[in-house]
Amino acid sequence: MVVVEVLALRVADDGGLAFRVLEGVVRGGRHPDAVARELVELPRDTAAHLLHSTSWRHDPSGRVLLTYACCPDPRPDLRAVPLTVRTLARGAGPASPSPDGPRIEQVAAHAVRHLAFLWHTDAVARQVIEWVPGLTRILDSWTPAPAGQLPGLARV
DSSP: OEEEEEEEEEEOTTSSEEEEEEEEEOOTTOOHHHHHHHHHTOOTTOSSOEEEEEEEEEOTTSOEEEEEEEESOSOTTSOOEEOOOOOOOOOSBTTBOSOSSOOHHHHHHHHHHHHHHHHHHOHHHHHHHHHSTTHHHHHTTSOOSSSSOOTTOOOO
16 A cells, blocks of 8 residues: 655744644546645645655555655644654664654654755745745754765855
8 A cells, every 4th residue: 555644844933843644545547746735735736835755655554655744834823842852763773774663743844854955956846935934044053965965065
């Protein structure tokens, strides 16, 4: 079974990040992007939100979870969890890339690194990111890379 997991990210009242998790099953040949948009109630042509696939993982039940980050959270009125973890889940070794049981906070931290990377490298994503009050200040303190540090990043 393929499950879409969307992490709806927002700048919290305390100036940090918060997120909420939405899940939906991919059925009937639907594209995961469409499922993700539906979960967070985004129109396909929105220019005010960034929806980006950030990772995938296999869980013990046999599900494959495709994770997306959505920023800003289109429903800031709903409860969100503060993101206080920056550590990433890692596999056991170089030939074992998948970590055992990553916590959702680690998945969210990985997604935020993707956003920081996009802020540096993708002009369209940067427009949305810079539109969200306080987000560039937050992303500036995160390693701007999907995995590890990339030397010499320059904004495009």
